[in-house]
Amino acid sequence: MNIRTVCLGALAASILAGAAIAGALDEPKMMAPFFTDASMKTMKSDADMKKVWAGMAKGDQAMMMKECNDAAMSKPHAQFCEKLKALGGSK
Template sequence: MRRQLACVAALAIGLGASPASADPFSDLAALPTFYTDATMKTMKPMTGFKKAWFAMPKHDRLKMTKACNDPAVSKHHAQFCANVLALGGAN
């Protein structure tokens, strides 16, 4: 019985964590620093983008770079990912 409960708990945790980790852009507070407006519609020029990029922690940059290499995720953040990939995913 304990084994069955442990398996169900592991499955529930795995399924619950999946949507949260699918899009690293949704849970990062630093994301607005890449935009010129509060609605996050207008991207900063590359010089401002680069400054904000290198101000982020390295692990966040790695997560975003990995996400930008995933076509399903990068589709929703095309302009942002274009800038990340133009920087070569520089860390």
């Protein structure tokens, strides 16, 4: 087998695996509206979070809730997911 083919295959597999691991909860453009600061450390008030949630596309809401309901995916975002579920996001 050609070494070039093997290397290109390995590169393609690593790119696809990296894309599969990153989800909506890891996307700054999806998460930023829920936070008050650029470092995304301080969440907005419940009322503001509910407004942001209500203004999101249903597909984005479903993707975020799917990840929040997955224990492995939500672990780094546990506080955010708890708040989202409490605000009615798990409907």
